[in-house]
Amino acid sequence: MAGDDSYLRIERVTKRFGAVVAVDAVDISIGAGEFFSLLGPSGCGKTTLLRMLAGFETPDEGEVYIDGQPVSGQPPHLRPTNMVFQNYAIFPHLNVARNVAYGLRKEKLPRQEEDRRVEEALEMVKLGGYGDRRSNELSGGQRQRVALARALIRRPKVLLLDEPLGALDKKLREDMQIELRQLQQSLGITFVFVTHDQEEAMTLSDRIAVMADGRALQVASPKEVYNRPTSITVADFIGQMNFFEARVSETAGEEAVLDAAGFGRMRAKLGGAALQPGASIVAALRPEKLTLSPARSDGAANAVEGVLEAAAYLGDRSHFHVRVAGLERPVAVAAQDWAVGGGDGLDEGAPVWLTWDNDSVILLESERR
């Protein structure tokens, strides 16, 4: 039963193709009007899960509820969902207006009313007046808009989007992300968005389900997924991350003292994690949470000495690799206000200090990586 306030509920859904488990006991609740993303690398099961919401695949186990109704027995044409396909699936034998009006067949509207609805839908995606265009005269971005209008004209309860921006170039994609978000907020329709692009998922979503190997590893807001990943896989997939093998040497109140290879002692906030002294864990640190300085500065909870191995200036920020004795890989550091080389004396090969706060350290369970 979907007893909570969730609007779209995916309950322990499993799908197998032969011996391959494409979706493995996934449990997700999505609220009404939420922009929800399924994020993961290709082959993680996100598209299969979306296709089960649309009705193109049936779950082997589990059930999907939309607005409280179980939908597993419903074929695609009876579901209150509509989909924007990855390649848009614009019907080539119909013009733009006929494409958009395609889903209105059962409503049997008078011609004028239908034309009005079509124009309204086209204006919504900023294609007003394009109705007479042939579908092969459209650019990639326009095709995407037509697909969106065609799906939205049916006023679905849930709109499913299968990597709709994947085929567009970077600039257009970023514009469409903003538009898509605005559209979703003005319509208040629940969006389920599949993407492999973590930046896109972060930009658009209220919440994200990070998927890998058919499982939903973490379901949380973009901020939480970024700052409080619950597993090494999630931490590794979202943004950049430094990982350090460590052992818990003591815990005191909210703080733990770790013994990390190459670092010696490292202080970390526990953040609710129950860790026993002696436990093997992995400490994770975002590159931008590390502060780079030419000399040791006091005050920070953690500090380590290293050698600047490589530096790259990217305009709005700079990336550094710092070699720390005893570590296999150099530590990645990102900073906004460090120029590379020149006046600040940060030349490659220079000795540097890294400092960071104890609450920047993310403690993760050890797992095989």
Next chain:
Amino acid sequence: MSRAAAFYRPNRPLLVYAVLYLAFLYAPVALLPVFSFNDSIYAAFPLQGFTTQWYADMFADEAMHGALWNSVKVGAVAAVFATILGVFGAKAITRFRIRGVKPVLGVIMLPLVIPPVIMGVALLVLLSQSGVQLSLITVTIGHILICVPFSIVTLMASFEGFDKSMEEAAADLGDNSWWAFWRVTFPMVFPGILASLLLCFTISFDEFIMAFFLAGTEQTLPIFIYGQLRFPQRLPGVLALGAMILTATFVIVFLAQWLRGRSPGVAQSGSE
């Protein structure tokens, strides 16, 4: 000089071979229209003079009219039925995950390699054993059998040429499979369907052996022509008829091939 350039250089011996091959293939066929305008009842050189008398004679022949009409009826019905079966078969093969689809496809394609004599005799035995009267209907059944493989091959290209997600989009937008077929699949594969109809019609129209075994008292055009050959003085008329059939067949087959390359879905998948 790169290997690729050497590969694309014109190759004279191969060109000669190609020309000879085409001449061998089509020269006898080209002689047919030539003799059909020759003012002599013997199909032999030297040519005697130009006449359209053989065409006039043939057009006036009542028996020919009957045979032509029979062939058109059989061809049309066989083409429609073979194409309907072809649509089902091609859709099933290209769209559904079927266990053992390869062997099934092999069995469907079998009539392409079984000699028509064997097929004709086999059908004759079967039909007469089950007490079915030989008629144009039995000829049609035989022709459907040999047309279906051609129809399936033609239509499979059409079905494979367009993206399965088009049909899914139709379903997603509220169409059950019947509506989705009429509103999306059918328009997309329509050129293929037309090509299949034309191809099957010509196959049936030209077919002799099966018709020879399975026709009762009513004859199709090829059987009529075969009958005419017993009378030497009828030969020029047969040549005239043959020249016309040849022309019509060429036109229809070229049309079918042209249509096959024109599916909207084919262009679609090329741009992705």
